[in-house]
Amino acid sequence: MKSRSTSPRVKLPAFVFVTQVIVVALYAAFVTYDEHADARFQTNGTNPMDNAFYRDYPAFAHVQVMIFLGFGCLLAFFRLYGFGGMVFNFLTAVFAIQWAVLVQGYFQFSRGGKIHLGVINLLNAEFACAAVLISFGAVLGRTSPLQLLVMALLEVPVFACTEWAVLEYLKINDAGGSVLIHLFACYFGLGVSFMLHRPGLDDGHAKQNSSYQSDILSVMGTLFLWVFWPSFNSALTVRGDDQHRAVLHTFLGLSASTLTAFALSAALSKNGKLTMADVQNVTLAGGVVVGASVDMMISPAAAYALGATGCAACMLGYRYLTPFLARRFRIQDQCGIHNLHGLTGLISCAAGICAILVADEETYGPSLYETFAHRAPAEGDPKLQELRVLIPGLRAGLGRTAREQALFQVAAVFATIGVSALGGVLTGLVVKMPFLDPPPDRMCFDDGLFFEVPPDYDSPLKLINDTTQDSAA
Template identity: 60%
Template sequence: TVIAFPVLLLLLFSLFVTYDEHAHALAQTNATDHMKNEVYRVYPFFADVQVMIFIGFACLLAFMRLYGFGGVVFNFLTATFSVQWAIIIQGFCHFYHDGKIHIGVFNFINAEFACAVVLISFGAVLGKTSPVQLLIMALLEIPIFAVTDWLIVTYLKINDAGGSIVIHIFACYFGLGVTRMLYRPSLNDGHANLTTSYQSDILSVLGTLFLWVFWPSFNSALTLPGDDQHRAIIHTFIGLSSSTLTAFALSALLDKKGKLSMSDIQNVTLAGGVTVGATVDMMVTPACAFALGVVGCCACMLGYKYLTPFMATKLKIQDQCGIHNLHGLTGLISTLAAIIAILMANEDTYAIYQVAALGLALATSVLGGLLTGAILKLPFLSQPTDDYCFDDRVYFEVPNDFDAASTLTRQSQK
């Protein structure tokens, strides 16, 4: 199956992909001002998003003591395939004419946004799925996402610059749909491998720092150049800063001994980047961005403390990385903030479109996730057994000190 994917992509690239006017030599003339080439404007954003996708997400997902290889390497594998597949699928939706998909660096940014959707969903099933299952999930999720995004942008004309609806909400509820179908009752009682280590927590928080630093580029990459893009950067930085300060305060406040939790620092500090997303380029004031970061952080923190266990035991939704807290709840808050901002600007009709976009994203993501999860349950896709979840030995040649770490982990559970 894995070998079939590069063959498929090679065939599609050979048949349909060519350069756009900014990359095609035949489109250049003696009068062409090469310094106005689009690459000089968009490549810095592309490079920043690259760091988020391939380093930020990868390190963040390496928090488990015995699944660090899986978190980093399967992120690498899934991201690489997702970007290439998204170039094709989004190309047919947005960049197809004259029988070809015309691509430039701008296409890569769009493709990496689609890739981010898959990686967020990946967080819900981390350690419980095989590499083949992850590639199948990406294969199915990206077309569903691309069609949803196309409908929201083309027909509802929603300006969701930070992707709160089309990226975070869609990815979250798609991932929850998948993990609901892959429910494992025994995991509600805990698992011996679900532990962290000093080193794995440090690596994970480094992923948080990479995401934190480059998130302003993520939120502003697709906004209009000029003041819109400038506001997007400002709002994102303020939102992230306020959610970080609030996360530190709440982490100590909610702990019985007043100590900080590394899981809070790894995840909750990022909440502000999502909650400002839907209003990121609007004239909502810096104070509003600060408040959104605080509110998003509070919702995210309480979600990890109380909602995640409830969903696992009562709703049979085992959200391994808590994507519902960091992406779902905060995405809903962001969308609500955008609706309020639009109503205050007396744009009632546009607010209705915003609600419609939210409904469409929820419907397609949940249904798509449930369908994808049902497909991933097929026995020939090599899903690991309950005993071998969150264990690198299933898929990797591991170093000699791995067995010692595994023994120590199991002894600590007794």
């Protein structure tokens, strides 16, 4: 039976309609086409195949699959919350992307104070959306759709501000998003989860479990993410050898983490059997852990070693750290985002800093100053002119040393964690307000509160309860 206070009948449509009117007005006032989508810039001499669409769309399409199918299926692992996991992911993702186009565009105003929209804007907005969906995993099943939309509404601006500050002022290397996506999303989500702590769920919940069918669906999400993760990590790298390395390193890292996950899952299990939660999550650790150094000359062996190391950290985090955080720090992390994105993100950042410190011209040649653009000589430096003979069009950099660049990377890690955690706590203060219709404890992890569900949707749970009662009798 739906509770009147939690029914989405009035507040959800009102929120959606109001925000959509505002979004349409903002798009009308501030968004126009970029030069690759604007017919006025096309002439008889324009080669259609030079359009940025052909460069950016493949990565955009792959990330689309990750966002809507990968995350959607992965989050459908609760027995009675399959609709919520997939559909609220769908709802939140669409809202976050259209909102991120505006918020990120605010920091990129160009001609006439307009946002010039192209596929690259959508791709960047999907990275912001990925951060929102990762954070969503920490509060999965304990929030209403209205709470999730408000969370996205507040998280996207914090993400965009952090992204702009880190890239514009600290100017770091973060091709795979280890800092700006994984660490940010993790600690923002944990901040929200801390504020949404429910004492009644400290000892678990009867509906906080999976089923045979829900686990299969969740593994499908894992496979979508696994297959397309190389596109995610390489999408914004320098075209050419940098992008090529990013794909290779991501595949090797994922391969290592997958095999290691199967081995550790069996070894750490009391009966030596595989655990589906490990297959669904820990196998993906390699994609995160190579992110900060994914376009660098770290060697294939290092990518493989990083994948195995990240997997081990992630596995141990699920076994020991998640229960500790719940018990000692009131952080209920439903999807274990601290293990898959936080621990592996920190390892990735450490590996990236090491790779920056050892990078030199002997290893990279002149392309060192393309991969590490901020180490390129500043404008006016005679060396810049020499390098432009070898690399036509090379942009002036800041003339940083390897050590200086590494220190800026460290500063970015700490700044991102601090800002995201604080932003998550403040967002949690807003999201926990009663008028956003949080579900009662007894209806957490249950689709019946927000969806029209078929009569047999909870029959597996009833069967287990009946069997338990018969055994007790």
